[in-house]
Amino acid sequence: MKYSVVVVDDHTLLSQAIEGMVNTFDKFKVLYTCKNGGEVQEKFAASPRNIPDIVLVDVNMPVMNGIETTEWIVANYPNVNVLALSVEDADGTILKMLKAGAIGYLLKDTKKEVLEKALLEIMDNGFYHTKNVTNLLLDSVSGKKSKNHIDFKENEIKFMRLACSELTYKEIAEKMFLSPKTIDGYRDSLFTKLDIRNRVGLVMYAIKNKIYTP
Amino acid sequence: MKYSVVVVDDHTLLSQAIEGMVNTFDKFKVLYTCKNGGEVQEKFAASPRNIPDIVLVDVNMPVMNGIETTEWIVANYPNVNVLALSVEDADGTILKMLKAGAIGYLLKDTKKEVLEKALLEIMDNGFYHTKNVTNLLLDSVSGKKSKNHIDFKENEIKFMRLACSELTYKEIAEKMFLSPKTIDGYRDSLFTKLDIRNRVGLVMYAIKNKIYTP
DNA sequence: ATAAAAAATAGGAAAAACCCCTTTTAGCGT
DNA sequence: ACGCTAAAAGGGGTTTTTCCTATTTTTTAT
Structure with missing residues (x-):
């Protein structure tokens, strides 16, 4: 019996290609592919037959990352x-x-054989990590980087998006039908929360976290 | 006889996957894959047998793009x-x-069938374009967008990159061993050249034009 | 209904950003 | 060596941003 795999990636070409690749593996077959997290939810909910052994998830997806x-x-x-x-x-x-619960992590810059080995190890040992990951974990234990997954309020998101434009804070306030002083408040609290010191930091944060897509 | 294809992509997983996919096509087979433009040059130089009918090139590669x-x-x-x-x-x-001489352009968000059709069309008609490309070409002929390709001086590039950080202009000046007033000058002239009105505009321009990669 | 929490708003000062215009310096060609 | 041009630096004024702290309004929970 083969283990079942689901591929989640918004790049159809890539996911189909991976599908083809996985299907050449002895022990694995692809059940279906999804373009985003939402589709996964639908599929899983639709039928217990849709629940696979392994899900390969692309990190950078637009809708539900x-x-x-x-x-x-x-x-x-x-x-x-x-x-x-x-x-x-x-x-x-x-x-x-990994904190979110992924059992391992692979860069796309890996080879077919490595992917197969990873899948096998996961099913055998329930565990797979590249060396890089191990190093990162060590760093994190020693408490240097890697903190949070902050969640923002709707208005903060809206504000961040507008802050990525050339608008003045005053103009942003108008667009949001709020007092400029409220916008000041949003900005200041975000600066503190995100540990940044100016609007460029905000813009970069928004981009890196796909709150704003250039 | 099958047409030969070479895949150039720095993501091994993707290139191998595409290789597998292309090899399922009736009329095509992959000769080999490369991780960057340099490897292509080596391969092509090594033997006339290495010259394929079609090269699939990933645009975003680190070494030789x-x-x-x-x-x-x-x-x-x-x-x-x-x-x-x-x-x-x-x-x-x-x-x-396309200006560089590519015969067509495909987003990775396409399906297996579309890729096969594209390859076939290329070999039959020497031509393949998605609709999007056609539209872009029309835009460019009618001269609306895509006019510029401003070329910047080395210092302007350096400055733009630093402007994408949280540094103050004064701090940027220090990093570049220049007077703050010179930096003012860079900024002002860029604002005029790029038709923007503040630093956010500069950051966005730098990102969109790959002068700075977040 | 009311206390507590969160969101919106304010005032004001200091720093940074923005803008325009002038002067100095450095590099280059003939 | 001279003049030309571009890069670098400066002066000074206006606006915006940043960074405090504090008050009012709205929401939420019990």
Whole structure:
């Protein structure tokens, strides 16, 4: 009997390609692919037959990102193993995925054989990590980086998006039908929460966390 | 006889996956894959047997990017058809690839069947374009967008990159060993050149034009 | 209904950003 | 060596941002 795999990636070409690749593996077959976390929820809810052994999740998705998706899967289907796939090795991302419950993490810059080995190890030992991940984990234990997953209020999000434009805070206030002083408040509290000191920091945060897409 | 394809992408997983996919196509087979433009040059130089009918090039590669790679292939092996692959639809990129000599452009968010059709069309008609590309071309002919490609001086680039950090202009001046007033000058002239009115505009310009990568 | 918490609003000062215009300095060609 | 041009630096004024602290309004929970 083969283990079942679900691929979640918004790049159809990539997910289909991975599907083809996984299907060549002896022990694995792809049940279906999804373009975002929402589709996963629908599929899982639709039928118990849709619950796979392993989910390969791309971290950078527009609608419901990899971290949220992982959290949801882990919370609702604890028996499903999530393996994260991503192009970036940006500090924090890996840890966030693991904290969200991913059982391992692979960069897209890996080989077919490595993917197969990872899948096998997951089913055998329930565990797979690349070396990089191990190092990152060590860093995090020593408490250097990797803190939070802050959640924002609707208005904060709206404000952040507008702050990524050339608008003045006063103009942003008008757009949001709020007093400029309220906007000041939003800004200041975000500066503190995010540990930044000016609008550029805010813009960068918004972009890196896909709150604003340039 | 099958047409030969070479895949150029720094993400091994993706290139291998595409390789597997292409190999399922009736009329096509993958000769080999490369991680960057440099490898392509080596391979092509090594033997005439290594010259394929089609090269699938990822635009975003670290070492020698897709545009350069395309230029080199087109200049040295005019019979080879280059098809660009990319995740981004950022204005300009597509046109740059086509100007560099790519025969077509596909977003990674496409399906297996579309890729196969694209390859077939290229070999049959020597031409393939998605609708989006056509529209962009029309825009560019009618001269609305895509006019510029301003070229910046080295210092302007450096300054723009630093402006994307949380540094103050004064701090940027120190980093660049220049007077704050010089930095003022850089900023003001960029504001005029780029038709923007504040630092957020500068940051966004830098990101959109890949001068700074978040 | 009322206490507590959260959101919105204010005032004001100091720093930074923005803008325009002038002067000095440095590099380059003939 | 001279003049030309571009880069660098400066002066000074206006606006915006940043960073405090404090008050009012609205929401939420019990």
